[in-house]
Amino acid sequence: MLPGIIAKFDKTIDLMFRFLSGFGAYWLLLGKVFARPEKHSIYYRQTMKELISLGLRSIGITVIISFFMGAVITLQTAYNTENPIYPTYLIGLGCRDSIILEFSSTIVALILAGKVGSNIASEIGTMRVTEQIDALELMGVNSASYLIMPKVIATLVFNPFLTLISIVVGIMGGWIAGTSAGVITTQDFVYGIQYAFIPYYITYSLIKTLFFAFIITTVSAYQGYYVEGGSLEVGRASTKAVVYSSVTILLFNVILTQLLLS
Amino acid sequence: MIRAENITKSFAGRKVLNNISATFEPGQTNLIIGKSGSGKTVFLKCIVGLLEIDEGNIWYGDTLFSKLDFTGKKEIRKEMGMLFQGSALFDSMTVEENVRFPLDIFTGMSDEEKLERVNFCLERVNIINSNTLFPAELSGGMKKRVAIARAIALKPRYLFCDEPNSGLDPKTSIVIDELIKEITVELNMTTIVNTHDMNSVMENGEKIIFIEEGEKCWEGCKTEILRSDCKILNDFVFANSLAKQLKASSLEE
């Protein structure tokens, strides 16, 4: 029995060790990423490229998801508050607050973790296994900074816009669904979304978005940057990128909510 | 001149390079030969500093390269060009952008000057009218040649080629060998080439280092290789029957 316990203990220690060394490697990588860039023109060009590939190309999915989620949130709120005591404009208010507080920041971030995160990890991972990162290093380029910093900047700049777009489209989705299902009139809905509006909620949502954008890009880039092996490992890294960044987002969602709203 | 002293390198406890020393002179093509998995690529990557060595020193001229930090290495890397075994072209860039990249990083040339240099290098390796193609649209041999063009774009003082003619037809392979030889003399470069192509060994081998299982077994030049009595080397070099006959006849002479 004792050897069994020791073996288990060993495994736990090993796991903890791996977690801690991974955590340390992540921070070391960040240190490399944010070293001072030498040739600004090249970084500028890269950042523009990333703004398009990580930012603009995410608008479509954000719009589609926000529209339908806004619609569903409104209908759900309507059917769950079918009681004459509640004034119907509360449906608009509920829709607005759910979208601003949780949906447009957290859920959109989780979806972007799937799209952008796997994209980043597989791109960087492929560059690692095909020696492109070695080629960069050999040319004296700080590969971590060159590959990752433009992505971080691009998402930090662009994701707040995605969040704002998501809020607007989500509320529109709610309005269209609510009125066409006949659960609320346009007048009530508009009154509802203006009722007791707290502008700070938007700030809160945007602050969360910034944190999440940083988490998605850096966690995914970390997974890709340290891939060893071949295409199989790249695939695994991209799955890990999605899982780890999603879990980290959920964790930070709790922490940030406590810090920002309490 | 590049000097490797007592290089030892292990991966997860497995020794891949064992106490290898070698000197590579400028103006000549230095070859590292050995069978697949013998440690050629690892040795080359240790020399250029892409892999950390466990023991030993690497000198570039009078500079102890292996002990330099990133910034210190960068100074020497400005003068390095390398062709990787898998070409390692940047997927997201066109042929032209790939070859221009080192110029963008290290030089303050104008766009016209860069384009001129890019086209010159591409012509050198026989790649014409392909500037706007992406690596995915090239054949394996074309990728290799573009990668060579990228490696020589900066007129390096040190050129490293990991199997420059694997996957090429015999004719292109000779063109590449000659190109490497020519520019080596022209720019008085220190060139190190990994190969197991016996054609290029007999063509270019001014200095040959033979590695077996991570150890240096033999060192010499192409004329000496025919007369060597190192058993492992002979097994490697004269693997096919044609080569065996060649050896027999050269010994008779």
Ligand SMILES: Nc1ncnc2c1ncn2[C@@H]1O[C@H](COP(=O)(O)OP(=O)(O)OP(=O)(O)O)[C@@H](O)[C@H]1O
């Ligand atoms: N990153 C690594 N991790 C672990 N082992 C490695 C690594 N890179 C190379 N090796 C091992 O080192 C040995 C030498 O590999 P290397 O790539 O240098 O061979 P090579 O001589 O270049 O062969 P080839 O002619 O096929 O390219 C191999 O046994 C390989 O398994």
Ligand SMILES: [Mg+2]
């Ligand atoms: Mg090799």
